[in-house]
Amino acid sequence: MAYSDKVIDHYENPRNVGSFDKNDPSIATGMVGAPACGDVMKLQLKIDEAGIIEDAKFKTYGCGSAIASSSLVTEWVKGKSIEEAQKLSNTEIAEELALPPVKIHCSILAEDAIKAAIADYNSKK
């Protein structure tokens, strides 16, 4: 599979790999995907009292484009409000990384991970 330079860069130097304590009330955790499908993404957002995403971390089990999609998302959401992050769409991710058609599901998964994290945050309130 020929990947774009951006995918390879994110894969080789993933940004913001790691975990926050998921029980901390300021931490939003979204885990999406399934091992059976070959992709599991865990995205965590650290959200301040004003609803701004201060920090983000991820861990991903999946192919190179799944790792790159989640790494990219952690960069993009930092500094954004919850509302802004909610609006990030998979097509922006796919375009930025020039994902081939068979890998579009990786960008969808990354979008789902943001939504799942925000849902988790809202449920904690």
Added chain:
Amino acid sequence: MKLPIYLDYAATTPVDPRVAEAMMQCLTMDGTFGNPASRSHRFGWQAEELVDIARNNIADLVNADPREIVFTSGATESNNLAIKGAAKFYQKKGKHVITAKTEHKAVLDTCRELERQGFEVTYLDVLPNGLVDLNVLESAMRDDTVLVSIMHVNNEIGVVQDIEKIGELCRARKIVFHVDAAQSAGKLPIDLAELKVDLMSFSGHKIYGPKGIGALFVRRKPRIRLEAQMHGGGHERGFRSGTLAVHQIVGMGEAFRIAKEDMEKDTQHILELRARLWEGVKDIEEIYINGDDKHFVPGIFNISFNFVEGESLIMALKDMAVSSGSACTSASLEPSYVLRALGLTDELAHSSIRFSIGRFTTEEEIDHVIGQVNNAIGKLREMSPLWEMFKDGIDLNTIEWEAH
């Protein structure tokens, strides 16, 4: 050491320089370029002689009669000719065929085609080590079974089936027995004078010969008959028409000659490298060898690295050419059907890497591979949420995953 390191010998092998040299003598005006079917001049006679020598070399490796060797375009065509040809010729006797779920696609897809033509096919489950259970096979045999097709060595996991015993079961019931030996010829001793195998498929390019050439062994005693799948000038005793590709045949013949001469040396070399590779990776946690620990060919080493996805692993192993059971590296979205048939979980199937070692692999290359595998697994597990959960003692089976 040249990078990347080739560790995909089960996919194809480079042509041995001795083979390439022999092939080059069969192409140009100065060489033996004639049509072996030309009976009226020296060009034809010389080509025919080279084809005869190649046929002898191929027959020699597997202890068959040269008249039992039919040239084809490769093992896929040999499998097609054997399975369709025998099933159709013997269909008055019955229309039931038996094969296994772990066979190569060239066998499975040919069987699917027979089903579309009104045959019934039983696809046997295999044991967790990949072996066909002989009791299960025997109980699948019926009065209308005309053909059993079981591969000798599996291309993904390297497990060696007991074709001696399977042959006996088939012969006792007068069922034609076909064996796909694409991965075993030249790697294991094969004695067709002893084995009760009726049809056996061979490939040129899996044993340092050229691509685009293969052969089918068709037993003469007891005589096995086939319905031809390619019609024309009646070449290869009517089994397979088409002008013989002399340079390809000469290459395959030379490859089989060398394989016989070097089999012991090659096997020893590959066994040592396999042991070296295992020594270098065996301390990694949560790794599993796929296949059987007694019945295997040394060249195929299939390992699952739990909690790491195969395609990302292949990306991390960028200095080497290996293949993976991961869905992401195949055209379909399913992980390897062979590993699934062994009962592996999807995670383990997605996490598998096939290292296939060959004649030209070196110790230095294996040492480099060991270093990169260890680094890659460490890096990817650091990034894997599944590994984190495993380390936290969470049983992944208790989680309700959302399939997508």
